Amino acid sequence: MLDLSVSWNTSDPVYKQLENGPKVVKGPCAVTNDGESVFLLSGGKSHVYSIQSNSWAVLDIKSLAVYRGTLAVTDPETGLIYFPDTTAQMYSLDLRINTVNITKGIPILDSDMIIWSAYLRSMVKVAFQGDHYTFTPSNMSESSTGWNLFRTGTVPERHKWACVLPAFGGSKLLYIVEPSAAWSTIVYTLDVATRTWTKGSPTPYFSAHACAVSGDQVILWGTFQLMTQRKTVVYNLKTGKWTDRYIAPPPRPTNTRTTHASQPPQTPTQPIPSTTPSSDMTSSNKSSSDMKPGVIIAIVAGTLLSIAMICINVYLRISKRSKADSKRTTPDGSSFESVDAQGNTGSSGKEGDSNS
Incomplete structure (x- = not known):
C-alpha cells in the first residue's frame, strides 16, 4: 500500500x-x-x-x-x-x-x-x-x-495497458498512455464539460502500471515485468509537469462542537414543574391575543373611569366627615350635617328645625 x-x-x-x-x-x-x-x-x-x-x-x-x-x-x-x-x-x-x-x-x-x-x-x-x-x-x-x-472529440492514441482516472470530482478524466511511437508516458486530460483533450509533458516509459490521483497530483508506480525501471513518479495537474516530490493534502477539519448527545443525562433532585400551559391559560392568552384594539381601549378607559369615581367618592366622604366633626365641636350646640349609609346628607338640631 x-x-x-x-x-x-x-x-x-x-x-x-x-x-x-x-x-x-x-x-x-x-x-x-x-x-x-x-x-x-x-x-x-x-x-x-x-x-x-x-x-x-x-x-x-x-x-x-x-x-x-x-x-x-x-x-x-x-x-x-x-x-x-x-x-x-x-x-x-x-x-x-x-x-x-x-x-x-x-x-x-x-x-x-x-x-x-x-x-x-x-x-x-x-x-x-x-x-x-x-x-x-x-x-x-x-x-x-x-x-x-x-x-470526446479528438481521441488521443489508445493503448491496451493505459490507465484512466477521474479527477476534480469527475469533471476531468485522465488518460495515461504510452504512445507506441515513443518510449515515454503521457497524461492526457479530458475536460468533461467541453469534451476537449489537453496533452501533458512526457515522462520515462511506463506500461501496465498502477495509478492514483490525490488532489491535483497523479501518482504512477509499478510497470510491466520486462521493464527494469519501476520507480514511483508524480505528475502535477496544475503545472502539467512531472515532479520528484509528493505533497500530501491538508487534513480534513474535525468537528469540535460539543453535543448534548455525548453527555450523560442528569437526574434532577427536585421535581421540575411542567412548563406546559394549561387549557384555561391557553384559552385566556388566545382570547387576549384575539381582542381588537378598540375593545382593549374601551376596557382600559372604563377601568380608569371607575378608579376616578371611587377616588372622588372617597374624597367627598372625607370632606363631609371633616365638616361634621367641626360642627359637633361648636360651643353653641348648633346642628351638624350627617351622612347615611347611602351617602345622603341631612340636618338636625336647632338649625334643622328652623329650616324645616
Missing part, C-alpha cells in the same frame, strides 16, 4: 506491506464507497479486504460468476459495485445485503477501462477499440439499458 496521507520524495515513497490476499489474474477489484474496504473477485469467490483491520474475509455470494477480464467500479452515491461483463451483461452488487442483480449491458473487452465520474453521475467506459460509452443507472428503464455514446 502506498501512503498518500503523508508527503514523500519519489526516491523514497512510503509503502506498507499488507496482509497477503488471494491469488488473482485480471480479476475485478473495487474500493467500497466508504473507503474502508476493497472488494476482489478471484476464483469464483468474493473477497473483502478491511483496510482498518488489515484482514481478508470471504463472502457467500454465489450468483456473481463473471468471466476473466471483467471490470468493476463503485457508485459512490448508492454504494453499488457494477461489473460490466464481456458477455454484454451488467452485474450490480449490493454489499449491504450481499445480493446481485443482472441486467442487459454492452460487451466489454478486457482491454477496455472503466471509471466513475461523479460529475456525470455515470460510469465511463474508455475503449481500446471502438467507441467510448457512459452508463447512467438513473436512465435505466424498460426501453433503455442506460448506456450512451460518449463522444
Whole structure:
C-alpha cells in the first residue's frame, strides 16, 4: 500500500506491506464507497479486504460468476459495485445485503477501462477499440439499458495497458498512455464539460502500471515485468509537469462542537414543574391575543373611569366627615350635617328645625 496521507520524495515513497490476499489474474477489484474496504473477485469467490483491520474475509455470494477480464467500479452515491461483463451483461452488487442483480449491458473487452465520474453521475467506459460509452443507472428503464455514446472529440492514441482516472470530482478524466511511437508516458486530460483533450509533458516509459490521483497530483508506480525501471513518479495537474516530490493534502477539519448527545443525562433532585400551559391559560392568552384594539381601549378607559369615581367618592366622604366633626365641636350646640349609609346628607338640631 502506498501512503498518500503523508508527503514523500519519489526516491523514497512510503509503502506498507499488507496482509497477503488471494491469488488473482485480471480479476475485478473495487474500493467500497466508504473507503474502508476493497472488494476482489478471484476464483469464483468474493473477497473483502478491511483496510482498518488489515484482514481478508470471504463472502457467500454465489450468483456473481463473471468471466476473466471483467471490470468493476463503485457508485459512490448508492454504494453499488457494477461489473460490466464481456458477455454484454451488467452485474450490480449490493454489499449491504450481499445480493446481485443482472441486467442487459454492452460487451466489454478486457482491454477496455472503466471509471466513475461523479460529475456525470455515470460510469465511463474508455475503449481500446471502438467507441467510448457512459452508463447512467438513473436512465435505466424498460426501453433503455442506460448506456450512451460518449463522444470526446479528438481521441488521443489508445493503448491496451493505459490507465484512466477521474479527477476534480469527475469533471476531468485522465488518460495515461504510452504512445507506441515513443518510449515515454503521457497524461492526457479530458475536460468533461467541453469534451476537449489537453496533452501533458512526457515522462520515462511506463506500461501496465498502477495509478492514483490525490488532489491535483497523479501518482504512477509499478510497470510491466520486462521493464527494469519501476520507480514511483508524480505528475502535477496544475503545472502539467512531472515532479520528484509528493505533497500530501491538508487534513480534513474535525468537528469540535460539543453535543448534548455525548453527555450523560442528569437526574434532577427536585421535581421540575411542567412548563406546559394549561387549557384555561391557553384559552385566556388566545382570547387576549384575539381582542381588537378598540375593545382593549374601551376596557382600559372604563377601568380608569371607575378608579376616578371611587377616588372622588372617597374624597367627598372625607370632606363631609371633616365638616361634621367641626360642627359637633361648636360651643353653641348648633346642628351638624350627617351622612347615611347611602351617602345622603341631612340636618338636625336647632338649625334643622328652623329650616324645616
